[in-house]
Amino acid sequence: GESVGLHLPTLSVQEGDNSIINCAYSNSASDYFIWYKQESGKGPQFIIDIRSNMDKRQGQRVTVLLNKTVKHLSLQIAATQPGDSAVYFCAALGATGNQFYFGTGTSLTVIP
Amino acid sequence: GAGVSQTPSNKVTEKGKYVELRCDPISGHTALYWYRQSLGQGPEFLIYFQGTGAADDSGLPNDRFFAVRPEGSVSTLKIQRTERGDSAVYLCASSSGGGDYEQYFGPGTRLTVT
Numbered sequence: 624g625e626s627v628g629l630h631l632p633t634l635s636v637q638e639g640d641n642s643i644i645n646c647a648y649s650n651s652a653s654d655y656f657i658w659y660k661q662e663s664g665k666g667p668q669f670i671i672d673i674r675s676n677m678d679k680r681q682g683q684r685v686t687v688l689l690n691k692t693v694k695h696l697s698l699q700i701a702a703t704q705p706g707d708s709a710v711y712f713c714a715a716l717g718a719t720g721n722q723f724y725f726g727t728g729t730s731l732t733v734i735p
Numbered sequence: 736g737a738g739v740s741q742t743p744s745n746k747v748t749e750k751g752k753y754v755e756l757r758c759d760p761i762s763g764h765t766a767l768y769w770y771r772q773s774l775g776q777g778p779e780f781l782i783y784f785q786g787t788g789a790a791d792d793s794g795l796p797n798d799r800f801f802a803v804r805p806e807g808s809v810s811t812l813k814i815q816r817t818e819r820g821d822s823a824v825y826l827c828a829s830s831s832g833g834g835d836y837e838q839y840f841g842p843g844t845r846l847t848v849t
Contacts, residue, residue: 627777655836666739666826666840667778712777716836721791722768723838725777 627715627726635732642700644729646713651694655716657723658687658698660709667712670698700731708733737761739841741827747847748817756812756844760829767810768838769802770826778826784810785832817848 626649636642648656654675659667673680673687673696680687686699700707710730714723740759748754760767765786770778780794787807795801799817804810814821824845828838 657836657838659840664842666828666842668840669837672837714777717780719791719793721783722780722794723778723836725770725779727775727777 627713627724631729632727633730633732635734636703638705638733638735639702642698642703642707642731642733644698644700644711644713644731646696646698646726648694648696648713648715648724650715650718650724651691652718653715656687656689656696657714658685659712659714659725660707661712661728662709670711703731703733705733705735707731739827739829739839741825741841741844743844744842745845745847747849750817750819750848752817752848754814754817754846756814756825756846758810758812758827758829758841760808760810760827761839762808763831764829764839765807765832766830766838767804768828768830769810769812770828772824772826772843774823781812781825814846817846819848822846822848 657672658670661667671682671687684701689696710728712725712728714725742757767784769781772778782802783791784804799815802812824843826843828840830838
């Protein structure tokens with residue numbers, strides 16, 4: 624079946640530095656991906672999405688890169704702030720178009 | 736505006752009991768999803784509704800789990816004969832449907848089976 628995995632379970636960065644969180648997926652047919660942020664005790668919050676016909680998409684302080692050749696995507700957070708501390712998940716839309724497959728998450732800690 | 740709400744926020748039940756978890760999606764959202772999240776893991780898909788019908792229930796782990804959405808709005812996830820392994824956070828999400836996949840998640844219900 625489909626699987627999605629993140630490369631590092633934890634990541635610590637200094638406030639103001641850039642953060643990069645990586646994710647790999649298994650299904651080459653996946654054509655839509657979302658990055659979510661989850662704070663303790665809350666549900667996941669949409670950050671940014673990207674379709675497979677794109678390589679890069681930018682939002683406010685965030686950029687998602689998609690490399691379909693190696694089935695890899697990354698989330699870049701510019702000028703990381705303490706409020707960015709959370710668990711980040713990537714999710715890939717499954718073949719049926721009905722369900723998302725989530726990775727295990729990377730816990731980002733921002734050091735003031 | 737109001738987001739997705741879930742009740743109760745916490746539920747403790749004894750092994751073998753029946754539980755119901757409720758989800759109120761964002762008004763007007765036709766698509767509704769249930770996920771289960773175990774500690775340290777990402778959400779795991781359970782079931783997807785488009786309107787009143789369960790369009791995809793392939794993620795339900797067994798026949799003890801059942802979900803309904805009778806009027807195309809509020810949904811209830813029902814778990815019979817609960818087991819300790821059912822302990823997890825149950826998340827609900829909704830989206831506007833029609834090819835818009837941006838899902839808005841509720842805060843979840845933490846279920847503990849003792």
